Amino acid sequence: MEIPALSDEALVARARQGNRDAFGALVHRYQNQAVVIAQSVLKNLELAKDASQNAFAKAYLGLGRFREDAKFKTWLFRIVINEAKDVYRKEKSRGLFKFWTPRETEENEEESILEIIPSSGQSPREAFEAQEIRTRLESAINELPEREREVFILRYLNGLALSEVAEALGIALGTVKAHLAHGIEKLRVILTPEKMGVQSSNALRG
Amino acid sequence: MVMDQEKLTPELEKLISKVKLKEPAPKIMANYLSEVNAKIDQGVGGPHFGFPQVTVFFVIGAALAGFLYFFLVHPQVQPAFEIKNASVKEDGIDQSRQMASLIPPRIQSTAGTSTQKSLTLEEEIAVLEASDESADVFGDDEALDELTVLDEVELSPGLGNQTPGI
Numbered sequence: 170m171e172i173p174a175l176s177d178e179a180l181v182a183r184a185r186q187g188n189r190d191a192f193g194a195l196v197h198r199y200q201n202q203a204v205v206i207a208q209s210v211l212k213n214l215e216l217a218k219d220a221s222q223n224a225f226a227k228a229y230l231g232l233g234r235f236r237e238d239a240k241f242k243t244w245l246f247r248i249v250i251n252e253a254k255d256v257y258r259k260e261k262s263r264g265l266f267k268f269w270t271p272r273e274t275e276e277n278e279e280e281s282i283l284e285i286i287p288s289s290g291q292s293p294r295e296a297f298e299a300q301e302i303r304t305r306l307e308s309a310i311n312e313l314p315e316r317e318r319e320v321f322i323l324r325y326l327n328g329l330a331l332s333e334v335a336e337a338l339g340i341a342l343g344t345v346k347a348h349l350a351h352g353i354e355k356l357r358v359i360l361t362p363e364k365m366g367v368q369s370s371n372a373l374r375g
Numbered sequence: 376m377v378m379d380q381e382k383l384t385p386e387l388e389k390l391i392s393k394v395k396l397k398e399p400a401p402k403i404m405a406n407y408l409s410e411v412n413a414k415i416d417q418g419v420g421g422p423h424f425g426f427p428q429v430t431v432f433f434v435i436g437a438a439l440a441g442f443l444y445f446f447l448v449h450p451q452v453q454p455a456f457e458i459k460n461a462s463v464k465e466d467g468i469d470q471s472r473q474m475a476s477l478i479p480p481r482i483q484s485t486a487g488t489s490t491q492k493s494l495t496l497e498e499e500i501a502v503l504e505a506s507d508e509s510a511d512v513f514g515d516d517e518a519l520d521e522l523t524v525l526d527e528v529e530l531s532p533g534l535g536n537q538t539p540g541i
Contacts, residue, residue, distance in 0.1 A: 196407070196408050200408075230415065285394055286394065302393055303394050326394075326395065360387065
C-alpha cells in the first residue's frame with residue numbers, strides 16, 4: 170500500500186518512528202484545512218500559512234505526546250488554532266508600536282475567509298447578489314464573540330462533527346452546543362431579510 | 376436547556392450553502408511541505424526574541440545597573456553626616472586661621488619653624504648663626520632693656536659723671 174493511501178492512524182504510527190514521508194502525507198492531507206482554520210483566526214493568508222506550518226512542525230515534534238485513541242485531525246486542528254491565536258496576540262502587541270501606520274492600511278490587510286460556491290448559469294445580477302450575501306454573512310460571523318465564531322466556523326464551514334469541534338477546541342460537547350445555539354441566534358438577528366436587503370433575500374428565496 | 380438550537384435555521388442554512396471557506400491558491404501552497412520540514416529541522420521557530428525576552432533583558436539590565444551603582448559609584452558619594460562633620464572641621468580650620476592672624480609675626484615664625492622639616496646639622500648651625508647676627512643687629516628685648524638700664528645708671532646723678540659744683 171502506498172503511503173498517501175494509508176489511514177491517519179497508520180501514517181501517525183510511521184511518523185512516530187521518524188518516517189518523514191508518512192508525516193508529509195499527513196501534511197498534504199490537511200494543509201488546506203489547516204491554513205483555512207488559521208486564516209479564520211488571523212484574517213491574513215501569509216500569517217495563516219506560517220502559523221499552520223508552525224503547527225505541523227509542533228505536531229511532528231510532539232507526536233510522542235499524541236494519544237493513540239484520539240483523532241489526529243482534531244488534535245492537529247487544536248494545535249493550529251492555538252498557534253494562530255498565539256500569532257494573533259504577537260501581531261496585536263507588535264501593532265501597538267505601529268502607531269504611525271494608517272488605520273486604512275490595517276483594515277485592508279484583513280482578507281476575506283469566505284468565497285462563493287460557483288454555480289452554473291448564474292446571471293451577472295445573481296453573481297452580484299451572491300457576493301453581497303458573502304460580504305454580509307462574513308461581517309455577521311465576525312461580529313460574533315471569539316468562541317462562538319470558532320465553534321460556528323469549525324462546525325458549519327469546516328464541516329466537523331460536534332464531538333470533533335469539542336475535541337479541537339478542548340471544551341465539553343455541551344459547551345459547544347451552547348456556543349452554537351447562541352451564535353446562530355445572534356446571526357439570525359443580524360441577518361434578518363430586512364437587514365440583508367430585499368434583493369438579496371429574494372435571491373435567497375429563489 | 377439548549378435542545379437542537381445548535382442547528383441552523385432554514386434561512387441560515389440557505390445562506391451557508393452558498394458560501395465556503397476560501398481555500399489558499401495552489402501557487403501559495405507550492406513549497407508548503409518543504410517549509411514545514413525546514414521548521415521541523417530548526418525546531419519550529421528557531422531563536423525567537425519576543426516580549427518575554429525583552430522583559431527579561433530589561434529586568435537583568437536594571438539589576439546590573441543597580442549593582443554597579445551600589446558597589447562602584449555609591450562608595451564615592453559621602454553620606455550626609457560625613458559632609459556635616461567635614462563642614463564642622465572646615466569651620467574649625469577657619470577659626471584657627473583667624474586666631475593665627477591675631478598672633479604677632481615673630482611668634483608665627485617661631486611656630487612655623489617647629490613645623491618645618493628637620494634640618495641637617497650644618498643647616499641648623501647656619502640658622503643659629505644667622506639668628507645671632509640678627510640679634511646683634513636688632514638686639515633682643517632683654518638686651519635692649521639691659522642697655523637702657525645701664526645708660527640710665529650712667530646718666531643718673533651721684534653715680535659717676537656728676538658735674539662738680541651742682
